[in-house]
Amino acid sequence: MPSRSRRLLTTVVGALLLCCASLPSWGQTPSPSEPPRIALRAARLFDGKSERLLPDAVVLIEGSSIQAVGTALPIPPGTRVIDLGDVTLLPGLIDAHSHLLLEVDPENGVDGLLTPVAQNGTTERALMGAKLGRELLEAGVTTVRDVGNSGVNGDVALRNAIQRGWVQGPRISACTRALAPQGGQFPTLQPPAQSLIEQEYVTVSGAEEARRAVRQALTDGADCIKVIVDNGHNLLSLDELKVIVEEAHRMKRPVAAHTTTDDSIRIAVQAGVDSIEHGYSLPDDVLAPMVRNRIFLVPTDGPMDVCDSFDTQTGNAERLRQVKERCKKNMAKANARLRRAVAAGVRIAAGSDMYIVMPGLTRGQATVKWFIAYAEAGLKPVDILRAATVNAAELLRKQDQIGSLAQSKLADLLAVEGNPLKDIRALKQVRFVMKDGQVVLDARDPKRKER
Numbered sequence: 001m002p003s004r005s006r007r008l009l010t011t012v013v014g015a016l017l018l019c020c021a022s023l024p025s026w027g028q029t030p031s032p033s034e035p036p037r038i039a040l041r042a043a044r045l046f047d048g049k050s051e052r053l054l055p056d057a058v059v060l061i062e063g064s065s066i067q068a069v070g071t072a073l074p075i076p077p078g079t080r081v082i083d084l085g086d087v088t089l090l091p092g093l094i095d096a097h098s099h100l101l102l103e104v105d106p107e108n109g110v111d112g113l114l115t116p117v118a119q120n121g122t123t124e125r126a127l128m129g130a131k132l133g134r135e136l137l138e139a140g141v142t143t144v145r146d147v148g149n150s151g152v153n154g155d156v157a158l159r160n161a162i163q164r165g166w167v168q169g170p171r172i173s174a175c176t177r178a179l180a181p182q183g184g185q186f187p188t189l190q191p192p193a194q195s196l197i198e199q200e201y202v203t204v205s206g207a208e209e210a211r212r213a214v215r216q217a218l219t220d221g222a223d224c225i226k227v228i229v230d231n232g233h234n235l236l237s238l239d240e241l242k243v244i245v246e247e248a249h250r251m252k253r254p255v256a257a258h259t260t261t262d263d264s265i266r267i268a269v270q271a272g273v274d275s276i277e278h279g280y281s282l283p284d285d286v287l288a289p290m291v292r293n294r295i296f297l298v299p300t301d302g303p304m305d306v307c308d309s310f311d312t313q314t315g316n317a318e319r320l321r322q323v324k325e326r327c328k329k330n331m332a333k334a335n336a337r338l339r340r341a342v343a344a345g346v347r348i349a350a351g352s353d354m355y356i357v358m359p360g361l362t363r364g365q366a367t368v369k370w371f372i373a374y375a376e377a378g379l380k381p382v383d384i385l386r387a388a389t390v391n392a393a394e395l396l397r398k399q400d401q402i403g404s405l406a407q408s409k410l411a412d413l414l415a416v417e418g419n420p421l422k423d424i425r426a427l428k429q430v431r432f433v434m435k436d437g438q439v440v441l442d443a444r445d446p447k448r449k450e451r
Helices: 003-020 106-119 122-138 154-163 207-219 238-250 262-271 284-292 304-309 317-344 363-377 381-387 390-395 424-428
Strands: 037-045 054-062 065-071 080-083 087-091 093-098 141-146 171-174 178-180 201-203 225-228 255-259 275-278 296-298 413-417 430-435 438-442
Touching: 037 413, 093 296, 093 363, 093 390, 122 141, 122 154, 122 363, 122 430, 122 438, 141 154, 141 363, 141 390, 154 171, 178 207, 201 207, 207 238, 225 238, 238 255, 238 262, 255 262, 262 275, 262 284, 284 317, 296 390, 304 317, 317 363, 363 381, 363 424, 381 390, 381 424, 413 424
Parallel strands: 037 080, 037 087, 093 141, 141 171, 178 201, 178 225, 225 255, 255 275, 275 296
Antiparallel strands: 037 054, 054 065, 087 413, 413 430, 430 438
């Protein structure tokens, strides 16, 4: 065939292909190369913001993203339909204070923190974190902020492994090693054991050391900065904290401040941190500045009944009674401060601080149990749900991706039996979990219809 004829034929064929080609549309059956399309149907839906549930809910998902949310939305042909039935759909839960690479026997107390550091390397702890992460995911916790005690950047390694699909787990916002005053959070160690501190914390002394520590954390892959403001022995200075916040915010990273005393809370608020972690006392004079500067409180309070779960085989009944009584007094005090914070307008983000073994519960079940415990302080179910979804997403600076069910958000969802706006304990009844558009857990009746 002459070259001119071949060129003419090529042009004609190319034009025909362009004319016949069409862009992907919700009205067409996707080809094998296109992202999968899924429609979730449920009796009710909580979007993360409204106080009312959406009835007869439909969520249209393409690939990893939500395309539409509404009542009785039409479902295009060729879409895989998952009919969840009489359940409530929610945004995936977020734990803003997790320790995936730490598991401690509660009987060992503070000394228990030393055991995993002294006996288990970062690699082994990261593998344990993969197990615990799967447990969180199956309980509906699809995102966590890991706030240290993860060895030498083990949280970054686990985060990357999950992102690459090597293991299944929640989305991780990693803080790397926490910045801390001398001693970290360990009890006083003898010189031969001082090196253990460096595996968990970066100790700082002075503003320039603090600045270098933040920069090193960012180099190591930190999504956030965790700082131990007080450790029972030492207290960081206001100047050191201001430098930490300035350097982190310059790179658009939030700062989480571990605080347990009035003095540490005051200087953390003054320095402009993004969240007060624990804040067991929370003096009245910090409430207005926290509201004004939009500083979150991440309460890590457990349920009152945890005080009754201490081992009874101590051989000292009177000591056990005193421990339980002190525990309940501390819980009551924590509940009172949480009520004061909410009444003042302080925003709450849910955090479990779960790192102890809870007999009979997975890490995910224990975490959700801690969230539910906020009800003991008088928080309404809708406020607890917001603390564990939209509020926590904003704290992590991921509100454009997660925390609510809306168009263009990532398809992180769970379905629970019952109505959590009426009874927050419904969060225990997880029937379905999806992360990034991928089904993680489907505990429905196998006979339920799917088309």
